[in-house]
Amino acid sequence: MTLSANWGYPTPIRFGAGRIKEIGEACEAAGMKKPLLVTDKGLANLPITLSTLDLMEEAGLGRGLFGDVDPNPTEKNLEAGVKVFRDGNHDGVIAFGGGSGLDLAKLIAFQADQTRPIWDFEDIGDWWTRADADAIYPNIAIPTTAGTGSEVGRAGVLTNSESHVKKIIFHPKMLPSVVICDPELTVGMPQMITVGTGMDAFIHSLEAYSSPHYHPMSQGIALEGMRLAWENLPKVAKDPNDIEARGHMMASAAMGATAFQKGLGAMHALSHPIGAVFNTHHGMTNAIVMPAVLNYNRPAIEERIEALARYLNIEGGFDGFFAALMKLSEELGVPKKLSELGVTADRIPDLAAMAIEDPSCGGNPLPVTLEVATKLLEESV
Numbered sequence: 001m002t003l004s005a006n007w008g009y010p011t012p013i014r015f016g017a018g019r020i021k022e023i024g025e026a027c028e029a030a031g032m033k034k035p036l037l038v039t040d041k042g043l044a045n046l047p048i049t050l051s052t053l054d055l056m057e058e059a060g061l062g063r064g065l066f067g068d069v070d071p072n073p074t075e076k077n078l079e080a081g082v083k084v085f086r087d088g089n090h091d092g093v094i095a096f097g098g099g100s101g102l103d104l105a106k107l108i109a110f111q112a113d114q115t116r117p118i119w120d121f122e123d124i125g126d127w128w129t130r131a132d133a134d135a136i137y138p139n140i141a142i143p144t145t146a147g148t149g150s151e152v153g154r155a156g157v158l159t160n161s162e163s164h165v166k167k168i169i170f171h172p173k174m175l176p177s178v179v180i181c182d183p184e185l186t187v188g189m190p191q192m193i194t195v196g197t198g199m200d201a202f203i204h205s206l207e208a209y210s211s212p213h214y215h216p217m218s219q220g221i222a223l224e225g226m227r228l229a230w231e232n233l234p235k236v237a238k239d240p241n242d243i244e245a246r247g248h249m250m251a252s253a254a255m256g257a258t259a260f261q262k263g264l265g266a267m268h269a270l271s272h273p274i275g276a277v278f279n280t281h282h283g284m285t286n287a288i289v290m291p292a293v294l295n296y297n298r299p300a301i302e303e304r305i306e307a308l309a310r311y312l313n314i315e316g317g318f319d320g321f322f323a324a325l326m327k328l329s330e331e332l333g334v335p336k337k338l339s340e341l342g343v344t345a346d347r348i349p350d351l352a353a354m355a356i357e358d359p360s361c362g363g364n365p366l367p368v369t370l371e372v373a374t375k376l377l378e379e380s381v
Helices: 019-029 047-058 075-087 099-111 191-210 216-238 243-262 266-278 282-311 317-332 345-355 359-363 370-380
Strands: 004-007 013-016 035-038 092-097 139-143 155-159 166-170 178-181
Touching: 013 019, 013 243, 019 047, 019 092, 019 139, 019 178, 035 047, 035 075, 035 099, 047 092, 075 099, 092 099, 099 139, 099 155, 155 266, 166 266, 178 243, 191 216, 191 243, 191 266, 191 282, 191 317, 191 359, 216 243, 216 282, 216 317, 266 282, 266 345, 266 359, 266 370, 282 317, 282 370, 345 370
Parallel strands: 013 178, 035 092, 092 139, 139 178
Antiparallel strands: 004 013, 155 166
16 A cells, blocks of 8 residues: 555645655745754754755755754753754754654744744743744644654744743744655654654544543544554554554654644643653653553543544453553553653652643643642652
8 A cells, every 4th residue: 555645634744655855845835945954963963864955955955954952852952943043044944853853943933033032922822922923934844753743733842941841832833834744754763762752643642532622523533543553553663664554653643733632631741741850752751651641531531432442443441442552552662660761759749740730731531630640640650
């Protein structure tokens, strides 16, 4: 089966193996003549990045590169990227990489010509209207992982380097003008990143599906997004060169990020502060706190999870689904406890206090109080 298509939801997506070669056309469609490619430190000097810079140069777009993005980017990374963008007289951004690189790239395009501090645009109420919309540069997104789905999002996550709190910066014009989803770019991912990002994709859809808010379109997308991850994550973990399964995982990632317009929940509310304080991998952190949160939410989601289990051909209702999910996590090598990622119990009070302030709490099926967050963390550490 050849997975290649052009989609228009929620933004133009060029999906298929080898489509990175269309980068010149994508930049032209976005109105960019001198883009800055933004990626993270781990990718900056790898062959897939260098070959992409070659394609840019061949298309007459130059070789502008900013590769100084941390795994959990901060406003310091943003300031450095904005300086490179301005100094190079760039007219747009190519967001290239995993969630961290994509998020920071979108934020550079957003912030380069704003006059207010980035924190003034946090996703609270109508704060996004504070931005000068005409000063926002276009961006195109090229994911190299299959997890966050930031390529179809209108926001970026940024960690405050002083408070160690993750903030969501939102604006409708941060949505990429064009997305290139080329599964060949994900083949070289280390096993841990393949698993961590894949679990992140699954959990985005799982939390969106479990959220009590009314959004039938997101609900449907979440259901199929989970099926694609459930069936294909084991395949890519076993055979990193399975391009078809890699393609399905890229679709699942984009679907999860589209679905969570409906809401996220306690898994993300807990993992955001953990990642900000201990610099853990976001997807893997989500996967470790998932069992405790699922059990806590069970009274509110049991019927919904039973329907999910039937869709995934899993017998036994909630218990059967939970057991199958734990078996999958074990087979994929997901750590059982946060302590295996370096998280220490002495920070639980701080993490719990930060978790209940996280906006993701608002989408959880049951209320997340300080006591609840503390208990969930104690179970997970």
